[in-house]
Amino acid sequence: MKKINIIISLIALFWMVSCDVIDQPFEEKIEGPDTTKTDVVYKKILLEDYTGFNCPNCPRAAEVIHTILNTYNDNVIPVAIHAGYFAKPKTQASSPYKYDFRTTVGDEWDTYFGISAVGNPNGLVNRINSHKIYSFQEWLAQISENLSKISDFKIKLRATMNDAKSKINSEIEVTTLNNLTANYKLNVILIQDNIVDYQNNEGVDVADYVHNHVLRATFNGNWGEDIITSPAAKNTKIVKEYNLEVKKDDKHPWLKENLKVVAFIYDAQTYEVMQVEEIKVN
Amino acid sequence: MIFSESNSQTGLGSFSGNFEINNQYYLKDSIIGASNVPEKLRSNGFFNLNYVNGNISAGIRYENYAQPLLGYDARFAGSGIPYRFARYSGDLIDITAGNFYEQFGSGMVFRSYEDRQLGFDNSIDGARIKLTPGYGLSLTGIIGRMRNFWATSESLLRGVDANLEINSLFESLKESDVIFNLGGSFMSKYQADKDPLLKLPENVGAGSVRLGISGESFNINGEYAYKANDPSYTNLNSYNSGNGLLIQTSYFTDGLGINLNFHRIDNMDFRAERNAIGTVLNINYLPPITKQHTYGLTAMYPYSTQLNGEIGVQMEVNYTFPKSTFMGGKYPWQFTLNFSNLNSIDTVHTSKYLYDSEFGFGKKTFFQDISLYAYKKFSPDVKSNFGFVYQKYDRDIAEKGGAPTFGMVTVMTAVADMTFKVANRQSLRAELQHMFYDQELEVHPEYSNGNWASALLEYTIAPNWFFSVMDEYNYGNEFDEKKLHYYTASLGYIHSGTRVQLSYGRQREGILCVGGVCRLVPSSNGFNFNISTSF
Numbered sequence: 001m002k003k004i005n006i007i008i009s010l011i012a013l014f015w016m017v018s019c020d021v022i023d024q025p026f027e028e029k030i031e032g033p034d035t036t037k038t039d040v041v042y043k044k045i046l047l048e049d050y051t052g053f054n055c056p057n058c059p060r061a062a063e064v065i066h067t068i069l070n071t072y073n074d075n076v077i078p079v080a081i082h083a084g085y086f087a088k089p090k091t092q093a094s095s096p097y098k099y100d101f102r103t104t105v106g107d108e109w110d111t112y113f114g115i116s117a118v119g120n121p122n123g124l125v126n127r128i129n130s131h132k133i134y135s136f137q138e139w140l141a142q143i144s145e146n147l148s149k150i151s152d153f154k155i156k157l158r159a160t161m162n163d164a165k166s167k168i169n170s171e172i173e174v175t176t177l178n179n180l181t182a183n184y185k186l187n188v189i190l191i192q193d194n195i196v197d198y199q200n201n202e203g204v205d206v207a208d209y210v211h212n213h214v215l216r217a218t219f220n221g222n223w224g225e226d227i228i229t230s231p232a233a234k235n236t237k238i239v240k241e242y243n244l245e246v247k248k249d250d251k252h253p254w255l256k257e258n259l260k261v262v263a264f265i266y267d268a269q270t271y272e273v274m275q276v277e278e279i280k281v282n
Numbered sequence: 283m284i285f286s287e288s289n290s291q292t293g294l295g296s297f298s299g300n301f302e303i304n305n306q307y308y309l310k311d312s313i314i315g316a317s318n319v320p321e322k323l324r325s326n327g328f329f330n331l332n333y334v335n336g337n338i339s340a341g342i343r344y345e346n347y348a349q350p351l352l353g354y355d356a357r358f359a360g361s362g363i364p365y366r367f368a369r370y371s372g373d374l375i376d377i378t379a380g381n382f383y384e385q386f387g388s389g390m391v392f393r394s395y396e397d398r399q400l401g402f403d404n405s406i407d408g409a410r411i412k413l414t415p416g417y418g419l420s421l422t423g424i425i426g427r428m429r430n431f432w433a434t435s436e437s438l439l440r441g442v443d444a445n446l447e448i449n450s451l452f453e454s455l456k457e458s459d460v461i462f463n464l465g466g467s468f469m470s471k472y473q474a475d476k477d478p479l480l481k482l483p484e485n486v487g488a489g490s491v492r493l494g495i496s497g498e499s500f501n502i503n504g505e506y507a508y509k510a511n512d513p514s515y516t517n518l519n520s521y522n523s524g525n526g527l528l529i530q531t532s533y534f535t536d537g538l539g540i541n542l543n544f545h546r547i548d549n550m551d552f553r554a555e556r557n558a559i560g561t562v563l564n565i566n567y568l569p570p571i572t573k574q575h576t577y578g579l580t581a582m583y584p585y586s587t588q589l590n591g592e593i594g595v596q597m598e599v600n601y602t603f604p605k606s607t608f609m610g611g612k613y614p615w616q617f618t619l620n621f622s623n624l625n626s627i628d629t630v631h632t633s634k635y636l637y638d639s640e641f642g643f644g645k646k647t648f649f650q651d652i653s654l655y656a657y658k659k660f661s662p663d664v665k666s667n668f669g670f671v672y673q674k675y676d677r678d679i680a681e682k683g684g685a686p687t688f689g690m691v692t693v694m695t696a697v698a699d700m701t702f703k704v705a706n707r708q709s710l711r712a713e714l715q716h717m718f719y720d721q722e723l724e725v726h727p728e729y730s731n732g733n734w735a736s737a738l739l740e741y742t743i744a745p746n747w748f749f750s751v752m753d754e755y756n757y758g759n760e761f762d763e764k765k766l767h768y769y770t771a772s773l774g775y776i777h778s779g780t781r782v783q784l785s786y787g788r789q790r791e792g793i794l795c796v797g798g799v800c801r802l803v804p805s806s807n808g809f810n811f812n813i814s815t816s817f
Contacts, residue, residue: 018440018470019487019510026513026521026635030478067479117356119559135557137515141476203678203687 030071030144041177043151045143046264046276047078048124049136050115052086053211054097059201061121061136062212068140075147077262077278079191080213081106084116086200096198096205099251105189105218126273127266152178153275159261160282166246168281170219170261174227174238181231183268187224188242190216191278193258197251216254219244219261226268256281295335300779300816302398303327306351311807314766314788317352319806324349326358328398342366353794353803354401355562357431364429365405376412381405384424386443386467389567390507390526391488391552394428400796402561404554405429406439418450428554428563435554435563437473463494469565471554480519486512488524488552488566503530507550507566513635514556517549517590521635524549526568539600543571548627548639551589561799570798571596572651573620575671578754579717579734580695583675584795585624585649593643594624613659622651647690650674655697662703669697677721681793681802689722691731707745713738719758733758748774754790780815 049065051058065078082101090097109115113131115122122133125142134142156173170188192214199209218224219242227238246254257280264276304326308319325348332341343365350358367380383405385393396403408426415421422443427434448462449455455462468489475482490507509524517524528545547568554563571594572585602616603609626644629637653671660666673695677688695717703709717734735757740750754768770787791805 018468018472018485020483020485021510022481022483022521024521024633024635026481027479028481071478114356135515135559137477137519137557140478144478145476 030140041151041154041275042075043126043146043149043274044074044276045072045076045126045146046124046262046273047076047139047143048109048127049078049080049121049213050083050110050113050123051080051121052082052084052088052116053099053101053198053209054088054090054200055086055120056200056202058086058121059199059206059209061123064136064139065213068143072143072147074278076143077276078213079189079215079262080211081109081215083107083110084120086116086120096207097200099197101195101197101211101214103215103217105222106215108222126276127271128273131271151275152176152180153184153265155263155265155275155277157261157263157277157279158282159259159279161246161256161259165256168219168244168246168259168261170242170244170263172240172242172263174240174265176228176232176234176236179231179234180228182228183226184228184265184274185224185268186220186227186238186240186263186265188219188240188261188263190219190244190254190281191260191262192216192252192254193260194255195252195258216259217244217247224266227265295333295338297331297333298817299329299331299341300814301327301329302814303812304351305811306806307809307811308352308806309808311788311805313763314768314790314805314807316806317804319352321349324351326351326354326398337371338369339371340366340368350401352806353801355431355560358401360432362432364403364432374414376414378410381407381429382410382424384410384422385567386422386441386469387465387490387492388503388505388528388530388569390505390528390550390569391467391469391490391509391566392424392441392443393565393567395567397796397799399794400561400799400801402799402801403429404562404564407434408439418447420445428565430554430563437471437554439469439471439554439565441467441469443467460495460497463492463496465492465494466490469552471565473554473556480513482513482556483511486510486552490526499533499535501530501532504528509550509552512549512552512556514551514553515559516551516553519635520549520637522549522637522639524552526550528569530569537602537604539598541596541598543596544594545569545571546593546627546641547587547589548591561801564799568798572622572624572649572798573598573653574795574797575653577669577695577697577699577713577715578738578752579715579736580653580669580671580697581795582717582734582792583673583677583680583691583693584793584800585622585651585675585798586680586793586795586800587798588624588626588648588679591627591629591639591644592624592648593627594622594649596620596622613661613665616657618653618655618657620651620653622649623647624649646676646679647674648676648679664703665701667697667699669695669699671695671697680800687723691722692720694718707743709742709744711738711740711742713740730760732756732760746776748772748776752787756790779817781813783810783812785810 049061068076083106087102089100115133118133121136124131125134154175159170161168193212195211195214196208199206259281260278262278265274307323327346329344342363344363346361347358365381367378367382369378383394394404394406406426406428410424413421424441445465448464470485470487472485475484488509490505492505495502505528507526511521511523513519513521526547530543532541552566554565568587570587575581599619603614605614609615626646627639628644629639631637651673655669657667673693675691677691697715699713701709701711715736719731719733721730736754738752742748750772752770756766759765768788768790770785772785774783786809789806792803793800794803
């Protein structure tokens with residue numbers, strides 16, 4: 001019997017050492033990124049939230065984005081991509097889910113990165129780790145880990161809508177901050193805040209849900225344009241200018257005050273986002 | 283494709299294995315809402331090869347998903363060897379290195395298993411030691427990471443299990459007909475806390491104790507499991523501890539068998555990664571207490587165990603009439619009556635991360651099943667099975683994460699299954715089913731299902747051939763364009779360990795559950811070609 005006692009004690013010991021019990025409070029104070037050095041440019045984060053208005057769990061992801069923005073301010077630039085099954089408008093007359101939030105560019109990204117095939121909500125954080133899909137509960141951790149890294153690029157942006165409200169013009173100035181050897185692309189997109197429409201919130205059809213950071217269009221194709229295709233020296237300046245025609249949309253018009261242009265540079269091989277900036281349309 | 287038999291029984295050991303490939307050729311069918319499959323042909327293939335030589339064994343499994351079949355997780359796409367092991371089994375010690383499957387007790391803190399039909403595999407890649415030191419004691423220790431499609435879990439799992447046959451400890455019990463078994467397990471996972479907001483437990487432990495008593499005509503098994511705080515995606519970051527209680531009893535005597543089961547589960551979804559959703563990375567398994575129906579329409583609304591909380595009872599009675607009675611005779615009637623009832627547990631949030639729960643039955647019914655099957659052989663050539671199934675199924679809880687869409691679905695299904703022996707080694711089986719359907723809510727009338735009827739004819743030429751035709755007809759659908767026939771025709775050939783089956787038809791969307799674990803099978807139309815063989 002002695003042997004058994006020893007064995008049972010060992011098992012009990014094993015149990016004690018391999019269990020952490022957390023006491024209240026369960027939340028910690030989040031530190032903002034350490035971006036104190038003024039002589040360097042820090043990497044910002046492009047957070048792609050793949051979502052759908054008929055996706056019951058997606059508002060939880062939007063709440064996380066809210067927390068993230070409160071903590072990290074403009075160091076994180078979120079984009080909501082409505083794509084896949086939950087974004088598909090319903091044809092049945094009884095369904096309130098009629099508006100089509102989807103875009104060609106969003107659909108293509110969704111298919112390529114395989115997000116809605118895994119499920120919504122899910123997302124990409126700067127498309128790191130070979131565009132690994134992160135659930136919204138992992139975003140905060142991934143962002144805090146990847147912020148305050150020093151960037152190889154600086155982006156300056158300008159965006160204006162013409163008086164006739166038919167065209168948006170955007171000018172992007174990219175400066176390299178290092179000698180670079182990889183190939184890079186620049187993708188410029190348009191997003192819109194404050195779109196009020198239905199959202200399925202854990203099974204409840206919310207009529208006046210506010211959709212923010214909604215991807216609306218791309219200025220330069222689904223995958224952007226090559227900007228560096230051969231070794232580039234430090235302080236190389238690349239200037240690009242794009243025009244986008246304002247799409248006529250009776251239900252949710254492209255209102256200037258709600259529009260932002262987002263420009264991001266990514267590695268043509270790995271798709272990892274190297275730098276991102278956004279600006280309100282003027 | 284078919285492997286010839288290759289048993290070699292020499293001093294060099296012996297090989298055994300099996301091979302299985304399921305191919306599906308998908309056709310467009312917008313009427314049933316079949317997904318568009320650009321590849322047209324998809325397949326899931328498996329090949330197991332095992333080697334045994336005395337105390338040493340080893341094996342591998344190759345898997346190939348040339349795009350997984352519809353309904354299987356897309357993350358399976360690819361091919362490789364996700365399972366390989368080497369094992370030494372001695373009298374005192376048994377060691378496995380590599381992948382293994384294991385279960386502690388009833389599985390409430392740890393069960394690792396494979397179910398290909400479900401597309402579920404949570405094998406552990408690591409090491410396992412089993413010790414049998416005597417005194418009726420057996421010990422198992424494991425360490426490793428869990429399979430996560432083509433990778434392994436972020437977390438490290440550690441566990442021990444001890445089982446004690448009490449009878450072998452006491453002289454007075456050694457000859458007893460009543461056998462006592464006492465067991466206990468502990469399981470722990472380590473996953474780093476990278477969350478800047480929440481203080482997450484990096485080591486999450488779970489333990490259980492169990493007692494089994496079995497006699498000549500009865501069995502009693504009880505297990506109580508406890509899990510320490512484990513905030514996760516599926517429990518909405520609750521810091522509550524979890525617990526589960528399972529009691530299974532059975533009594534059997536001539537012609538009569540009674541099973542009585544009870545379980546209560548509170549916050550027992552235990553995963554190898556905090557953010558896992560769906561049927562992936564489950565560390566534990568909570569045995570269901572519902573009947574698994576096998577006839578098509580009766581299985582349309584199977585129940586999946588609600589890992590976050592449920593309480594339920596089950597009673598099953600099997601009775602065969604004595605030969606001397608009116609219902610007896612040479613071929614007596616056999617009855618199987620099942621009653622299952624699963625409810626919510628009532629909970630109240632006391633803070634953002636904590637809640638209180640009550641032990642008793644909660645207000646909401648999740649599932650109810652009352653079913654009666656009667657089996658009777660009328661003559662050496664004619665046998666039959668009749669069934670009646672009444673089910674209440676909270677379709678929102680089971681399929682929609684609680685979102686009010688369908689409300690409670692009530693179905694009543696009748697089954698008549700007759701088999702006739704038509705000639706030597708040839709038999710014809712006919713099956714008729716009808717299902718009445720009713721749903722509580724009409725939030726989205728487009729999802730309403732309506733009544734169904736089905737018929738099946740199966741012709742078997744033993745031992746090699748079978749042919750069958752089946753039609754499931756949703757004649758009661760509210761919408762005329764959805765009053766559809768789901769027909770299937772199959773042809774199969776079986777020869778020693780090899781089985782070849784070809785079928786063509788429409789598959790209705792449905793839920794497939796094995797042991798309370800479920801997956802959605804989307805609707806499809808096309809050809810299915812399966813080959814399996816073992817050697």
